[in-house]
Amino acid sequence: MTAAARSLTDGIALPTYADVETAAKRIAGVAHRTPALTSRTANERTGANLVFKAENLQRMGAFKFRGAFNAISALSPDQKRAGVVTFSSGNHAQAIALSGKLIGVPTVILMPQDAPAAKVAATRGYGAEVVLFDRYSQDRDALGRELAQSRGLTLIPPYDHPDVIAGQGTATRELIEEAGPLDMLLVPLGGGGLISGALLAAKALNPGCKVYGVEPEAGNDGQQSLRKGEIVRIDVPKTIADGAQTAFLGNYTFPIIRDLVEDIVTVPDAALIAAMRFFAERMKLVVEPTGCLAAAAAFTGAVPVEGKRVGVIISGGNVDLASFARFVGEGA
Amino acid sequence: MTAAARSLTDGIALPTYADVETAAKRIAGVAHRTPALTSRTANERTGANLVFKAENLQRMGAFKFRGAFNAISALSPDQKRAGVVTFSSGNHAQAIALSGKLIGVPTVILMPQDAPAAKVAATRGYGAEVVLFDRYSQDRDALGRELAQSRGLTLIPPYDHPDVIAGQGTATRELIEEAGPLDMLLVPLGGGGLISGALLAAKALNPGCKVYGVEPEAGNDGQQSLRKGEIVRIDVPKTIADGAQTAFLGNYTFPIIRDLVEDIVTVPDAALIAAMRFFAERMKLVVEPTGCLAAAAAFTGAVPVEGKRVGVIISGGNVDLASFARFVGEGA
Numbered sequence: 143m144t145a146a147a148r149s150l151t152d153g154i155a156l157p158t159y160a161d162v163e164t165a166a167k168r169i170a171g172v173a174h175r176t177p178a179l180t181s182r183t184a185n186e187r188t189g190a191n192l193v194f195k196a197e198n199l200q201r202m203g204a205f206k207f208r209g210a211f212n213a214i215s216a217l218s219p220d221q222k223r224a225g226v227v228t229f230s231s232g233n234h235a236q237a238i239a240l241s242g243k244l245i246g247v248p249t250v251i252l253m254p255q256d257a258p259a260a261k262v263a264a265t266r267g268y269g270a271e272v273v274l275f276d277r278y279s280q281d282r283d284a285l286g287r288e289l290a291q292s293r294g295l296t297l298i299p300p301y302d303h304p305d306v307i308a309g310q311g312t313a314t315r316e317l318i319e320e321a322g323p324l325d326m327l328l329v330p331l332g333g334g335g336l337i338s339g340a341l342l343a344a345k346a347l348n349p350g351c352k353v354y355g356v357e358p359e360a361g362n363d364g365q366q367s368l369r370k371g372e373i374v375r376i377d378v379p380k381t382i383a384d385g386a387q388t389a390f391l392g393n394y395t396f397p398i399i400r401d402l403v404e405d406i407v408t409v410p411d412a413a414l415i416a417a418m419r420f421f422a423e424r425m426k427l428v429v430e431p432t433g434c435l436a437a438a439a440a441f442t443g444a445v446p447v448e449g450k451r452v453g454v455i456i457s458g459g460n461v462d463l464a465s466f467a468r469f470v471g472e473g474a
Numbered sequence: 475m476t477a478a479a480r481s482l483t484d485g486i487a488l489p490t491y492a493d494v495e496t497a498a499k500r501i502a503g504v505a506h507r508t509p510a511l512t513s514r515t516a517n518e519r520t521g522a523n524l525v526f527k528a529e530n531l532q533r534m535g536a537f538k539f540r541g542a543f544n545a546i547s548a549l550s551p552d553q554k555r556a557g558v559v560t561f562s563s564g565n566h567a568q569a570i571a572l573s574g575k576l577i578g579v580p581t582v583i584l585m586p587q588d589a590p591a592a593k594v595a596a597t598r599g600y601g602a603e604v605v606l607f608d609r610y611s612q613d614r615d616a617l618g619r620e621l622a623q624s625r626g627l628t629l630i631p632p633y634d635h636p637d638v639i640a641g642q643g644t645a646t647r648e649l650i651e652e653a654g655p656l657d658m659l660l661v662p663l664g665g666g667g668l669i670s671g672a673l674l675a676a677k678a679l680n681p682g683c684k685v686y687g688v689e690p691e692a693g694n695d696g697q698q699s700l701r702k703g704e705i706v707r708i709d710v711p712k713t714i715a716d717g718a719q720t721a722f723l724g725n726y727t728f729p730i731i732r733d734l735v736e737d738i739v740t741v742p743d744a745a746l747i748a749a750m751r752f753f754a755e756r757m758k759l760v761v762e763p764t765g766c767l768a769a770a771a772a773f774t775g776a777v778p779v780e781g782k783r784v785g786v787i788i789s790g791g792n793v794d795l796a797s798f799a800r801f802v803g804e805g806a
Contacts, residue, residue, distance in 0.1 A: 174511075174512075177509040177531070179506075179531060180506075182533070198758040199509070199511060199757070199758055199759075201514070203756075203758055419795065422760050422795060422798065423795050424535075425531070426530040426531055426535055426759060426760040426761070426791030427531075427758060427759065427760065428754050428758040428759065428760060429758070459758030463751065463754060463755055463802045463803060464803055466754065466799075466802065466803075467798075467799035467800070467802050467803025468799070468803070470795045470798065470799050471795060471796055471798075471799025471800070471803065
């Protein structure tokens with residue numbers, strides 16, 4: 143039995159576009175309505191008509207705020223009083239911490255002991271309680287469940303959660319509202335939260351739009367899962383796209399992707415650096431490596447975009463300045 | 475007799491807000507309507523409510539496109555056929571070149587022989603004819619006038635021109651339309667084109683809004699001119715704010731500034747670098763040093779913004795990647 147079939151057998155209720163609409167109401171006036179940007183140079187380079195959804199300009203620097211804020215907003219008053227817990231060393235940690243602060247919900251974040259001090263400090267800066275663990279000897283999922291149970295917290299995982307998925311879908315909803323119908327939509331793919339939401343929104347608002355997931359070449363578990371028809375687990379991949387270093391899709395995200403995605407393609411890290419330089423030089427945007435995945439697929443031809451009207455989601459901009467300077471300064 | 479009095483005696487007709495409205499119609503659908511962005515961190519840091527107008531996301535990376543496109547659009551059919559000439563090694567050169575290409579008007583750009591090869595190439599890339607001159611032995615103003623006369627071209631200088639000023643005013647018009655009434659507006663100040671347009675728009679739409687010009691400390695000719703009541707000329711200042719290395723205000727820009735500005739303040743280059751790092755790290759924006767002037771005035775307290783609702787114009791993002799990486803990578 144495949145993981146997806148099991149998940150459906152287990153009676154998981156997948157989110158729908160109605161949940162995306164509910165999420166849009168919850169985040170209105172709190173999340174930034176990020177701009178849809180265009181670039182003549184990008185169009186000339188690809189022969190396509192590209193519209194970039196700049197989620198690097200979202201609060202805390204990534205789309206993750208949408209899902210986190212929606213998921214915490216959806217809790218009951220009792221759950222809110224007790225607080226939430228999550229595990230993440232990346233953007234979801236800060237998204238939960240900030241959302242908790244805004245809504246007035248206590249947050250506990252499990253972070254690996256070797257997470258960058260700046261990220262731990264930033265997460266604490268939002269008022270979260272950070273619990274460090276040893277990622278080589280401890281299982282963060284089990285730890286999260288234990289903490290949730292012992293302290294009565296609600297666990298909000300980074301992507302495999304219906305309200306997280308619904309929240310992420312609001313980015314695509316806004317993009318299609320602003321840009322009009324698209325032929326294609328290219329979406330960075332890690333655990334699948336962003337693209338699952340994108341699929342729900344695109345298929346409801348713009349059924350003809352073909353949605354592609356883009357993974358780093360080194361971490362193509364999503365592509366393998368799609369080909370095989372079941373969730374494939376890989377070792378944590380070596381890639382600069384740290385937001386897509388996920389080893390497997392989720393029980394909610396996999397069936398949505400399997401049923402609705404056009405295809406999943408990959409791009410090498412060198413293409414991410416080239417896209418990062420393009421964004422900085424031509425579009426004046428700081429984009430993190432993971433945020434460059436979709437654009438890199440258009441620039442490299444991994445998805446054939448010529449002659450098409452194409453949405454491209456820039457998922458985030460959280461890269462430390464020293465790394466960013468190294469990436470864009472090389473050979474400049 | 476002061477320069478300003480002379481300019482008025484000479485019968486110069488200053489642009490008005492009606493010209494800004496005409497410009498807005500001309501650029502509609504061609505210039506980007508750039509986003510107005512906010513940052514919780516910037517608000518916490520200043521105690522103000524800041525709204526950033528992101529003209530670094532404008533076409534060719536700076537507000538200059540607005541004025542250049544408006545000025546070329548305003549020409550008669552005969553003038554358009556003959557073409558235009560300008561002198562600039564900076565953003566105005568590319569703005570004229572791109573606008574000429576879009577409207578179908580031949581453009582000639584006078585650039586110093588020692589201008590960065592990349593800028594010369596970019597300007598030629600837009601289809602402009604680049605004429606190089608020796609800035610140590612040749613007078614670019616005289617050269618421009620000569621070229622204009624001998625070849626029947628219309629000279630469109632970088633700032634001292636009513637249609638250029640009116641075009642730049644559309645940035646402030648959009649900002650106030652989107653953000654609503656402001657207590658203050660902070661504007662980078664070089665030759666005064668951007669702030670003159672800002673003053674026309676602000677005083678018409680939001681008369682209570684106090685408008686401040688911000689210059690680099692090393693190049694405070696505008697501040698000196700305001701204090702003295704006449705145009706003061708200085709040597710080309712040493713500052714990383716290359717867009718504000720102007721040595722004097724213009725005959726159009728000075729009287730508008732003199733009559734309508736609240737004050738002109740200065741900030742040191744170190745504050746520009748700090749603002750550049752802030753924009754990259756927290757707002758995910760690439761901003762050139764000149765584009766950081768207004769924000770630096772808010773961050774350093776050069777203008778007391780606490781408790782106020784303040785518009786901050788980010789004028790552009792055209793900084794080469796190697797320099798940018800050096801600025802933001804230092805100490806990161």
